[in-house]
Amino acid sequence: MSSMMRYLAVPNAPIFRLYFSGITKICSLTSLQYLNLSYTDISSLSIGLKGLRKLISLDLEWTSLTSIDGIGTSLPNLQVLKLYKSHVFIDARSIEELQLLEHLKILTVNVKDALILESIQRVERLASCVQRLWIIELSAEVLTLNTVALGGLRELFIFLSEISEIKIDWKSKEKEDLLCNSSPCFKHLSSIVIIDLEGPKELTWLLFAPNLKHLEVAYSGSLEEIINKEKGMSISNVHPDLTVPFEKLESLTLRGLPKLKRICSNPPALPSLKKIVVERCRKLPLESFRDTNSSKEVDE
Incomplete structure (x- = not known):
């Protein structure tokens, strides 16, 4: 391999074993910019x-990577760092490391601790880089997501967690002068997957993702409705542009939700929906999907 090589992609299917000799060769590529x-x-x-x-x-x-210790000083020019579904779970130490990456623009991360997620959001330069977020095994009475801090978020995956309520905040300590012109929603969030989330009876906070294209909710035994009427009205009274849910939704999967009774009080038109999968949602009436031209897979 030439030391002048700028881009290197290692095979990714299904798992490529990176032996010591491979690492050594990669480390010799001193001009490498994309790995x-x-x-x-x-x-x-490795040191190399x-x-x-x-x-x-x-x-x-x-990957099986468990730590990013030293990355802040060793790779000072990093603009893109992707850790999604690796074994690196962000903690206080890794937040300090990430803050050393002054040129960082894109970040994908995993979080297990609600306080750590709050800490990330308080560092808005860092939080604004987050494009994919995996929340796993997190336990909290209330989890707050800030639409300003996480303004670049594109994909959100919540898995194996216990969260009684998810709240949305759009206040910014660093950008108070821009708040009057800022939108309270996640402008770029297009995919949300929620699996094995215990606690909430509704997910009305999804109204704050008006550009959502893919939604999957599965095995959340406490869930009774997606959009609660009263909470939805309280949001739309303050933010009239967030009145109609799921206008851009293209794919909807609902699976293993025994208490789910409705999507919302008035079945949404879902004009962009192309595919619906409903399995083991015994209490959910088919009338919830009126006026859709999408393909349907329904398991009664």
């Missing part, structure tokens, strides 16, 4: 990898 190690079994950032100081983009999604 994709996703779906490999890399478990640590940390020497790739010209690296701009590093993809470590779906």
Whole structure:
């Protein structure tokens, strides 16, 4: 491999075993700027990898990596760092590391702790880089998501968590002068997956994702409705542009929701919907999907 190589992608199907010799060869690519190690079994950032100081983009999604210690000083030019569904779970130490990456523009991360997620959102320069967020095994009475801090969020996955209520905030300490002109919604959030979430009876906060295209909710035993009428009205009274839910939704999957009775009080038109999958939602009437031209898979 030439030391002048700028881009390297390692095979990602199904799992590529990155042996020591492979690491050594990669580390010799001193001009490397883009490195994709996703779906490999890399478990640590070797000293050699940390020497790739010209690296701009590093993809470590779906790897066995457990720590990013030292990345802030070793790879100072990183603009893109992808950790989604790796074994790196953001903590206070890794937040400090990430803040050292002054050029960071795109970040994908995993979080297990509600306080850590709050800490990330308080550092808006860092939070604004987050495009994919995996929340796993998180337990909290209330979880707050800030639409200003997480303004770049595109994909949200909540898995195996216990959260009684998810609240949306759009206040910004760093951008108070812009609040009057800012939108309270997640402008770029297009995909939300919620699996094995216990606690909430409704998900009315989804109104704050008006550009949502893909929604999957599964195995959340406490869920009774997606949009609660009273909470929905209280939101639309303050934000009239958030009145109609799921206008851009293209794919909807509802699975294993035994208490789910309705999508919302008035069945939404869902004009953009192309595919519906409903399985083991015994209390959900088919009338919930009126006026849709989408393909339907319904398991009674």
